[in-house]
Amino acid sequence: MSAMPSDPIVHQPPKARAGDRVAVLSPSFAAPGFAPAVHEQAMRRLEAATGLVPVEYPTTRQLGASATARAADLNAAFADPSIRAVLATIGGDDQITVIPHLDQALVRADPKPFLGYSDNTNLLVWLWGQGVAGFYGGSTQVHLGPGPAIDEVHLASLRAALLTGGRLEITDPGESEDVGHDWLDPRALTETGEREPTRPWQWAGPAHAVTGPTWGGCLEVLEWILVAGRLQHEDRLDGAVLLVETSEEMPEALRVGRILRNLGERGLLGRVAGVLAARPPVSDHADRPDAVERGRRRDAQRDAVIDVVGSYNPDAVVCVGVPFGHTRPQWIVPYGGEMTLDGGSRRVFADYGPSETGELTDARRAIVRAR
Numbered sequence: 001m002s003a004m005p006s007d008p009i010v011h012q013p014p015k016a017r018a019g020d021r022v023a024v025l026s027p028s029f030a031a032p033g034f035a036p037a038v039h040e041q042a043m044r045r046l047e048a049a050t051g052l053v054p055v056e057y058p059t060t061r062q063l064g065a066s067a068t069a070r071a072a073d074l075n076a077a078f079a080d081p082s083i084r085a086v087l088a089t090i091g092g093d094d095q096i097t098v099i100p101h102l103d104q105a106l107v108r109a110d111p112k113p114f115l116g117y118s119d120n121t122n123l124l125v126w127l128w129g130q131g132v133a134g135f136y137g138g139s140t141q142v143h144l145g146p147g148p149a150i151d152e153v154h155l156a157s158l159r160a161a162l163l164t165g166g167r168l169e170i171t172d173p174g175e176s177e178d179v180g181h182d183w184l185d186p187r188a189l190t191e192t193g194e195r196e197p198t199r200p201w202q203w204a205g206p207a208h209a210v211t212g213p214t215w216g217g218c219l220e221v222l223e224w225i226l227v228a229g230r231l232q233h234e235d236r237l238d239g240a241v242l243l244v245e246t247s248e249e250m251p252e253a254l255r256v257g258r259i260l261r262n263l264g265e266r267g268l269l270g271r272v273a274g275v276l277a278a279r280p281p282v283s284d285h286a287d288r289p290d291a292v293e294r295g296r297r298r299d300a301q302r303d304a305v306i307d308v309v310g311s312y313n314p315d316a317v318v319c320v321g322v323p324f325g326h327t328r329p330q331w332i333v334p335y336g337g338e339m340t341l342d343g344g345s346r347r348v349f350a351d352y353g354p355s356e357t358g359e360l361t362d363a364r365r366a367i368v369r370a371r
Helices: 036-050 067-079 104-109 118-129 140-145 152-164 220-229 254-267 292-314 359-369
Strands: 021-025 053-056 083-088 112-117 135-138 165-168 202-204 209-218 243-245 274-278 315-320 333-335 336-344 349-352
Touching: 021 036, 021 067, 036 053, 036 140, 036 152, 053 104, 067 104, 067 243, 083 274, 112 118, 112 152, 118 135, 118 209, 118 220, 118 315, 135 209, 165 333, 202 292, 209 220, 209 274, 220 243, 254 292, 274 292, 274 336, 292 315, 315 336, 333 336, 333 349
Parallel strands: 021 053, 021 083, 083 112, 112 135, 209 243, 243 274, 274 315
Antiparallel strands: 135 333, 165 349, 202 315, 209 336, 336 349
């Protein structure tokens, strides 16, 4: 495989349009093999909502597939000129073993957007290293398949990421759930989980606006990536917006603070212009604290983020509580694309990239098919 690119710019791949094929893969856990009814509902909703045609690969539903087999499906999707985007079904905990088997030349020859979060932080960081922007969020098994319908904010950002581009304001949907029904429970197909009202986002740092390309992801996974030495082009973080969120494993605030402290000691926190931290999940099917305890856990994590970032970079604009991580409804946000944190007006905006005209899209396809 070729060396890492020297170009410091992260480029936005072209958008798809209705009728295009998109790959739906399981680079980590093959949730569709565990709960196929939820997956099949997600595929119907994806096609109906976007006009895109989902395409499965051998490991999409294959439980226990090897890292090399999962990588082969990713390579095949990026190599196929008819595939215009790649979506992850869900995260997991071992995608770090898939990354060494990916072909850098394929993604550079025909960049296409990848949507995923959680363990998919591994793939997003790798693509970012190749100069290819993606989108943080968009698990089909969690955000498309369950419940009575796709949440409005998720659908708006999904369409912007895949089809329309443009600039959207990231808003608070007013309600949130940490976990839905068990996927094997028939209610998972028709009902949301237990939702509660959200609280206002917490802001810290200067009361001005910063705009920059995004980088980051699930804090637990970022720690693995840094230990493995997988971060390249750290200078790209100068003036960036750091995305941080925590997983369904619900790390305590003490651990969250320590991971952030390690990012600070590495010099990463000092480089960024802003930090966007997601509303964390603080309950699951087995651990169901009352509302007071849930609030305490969220407050403790919020305070850890604000305190640690402030100690390493008091000039960073910080916003905590935005729903782009492991809670639902979820906003899909740019990864490598730009976001704006306005500490004065206390508003957040995301740039989903330019939308191609039909003529440009047809021209792009003609070039791709000729390769």
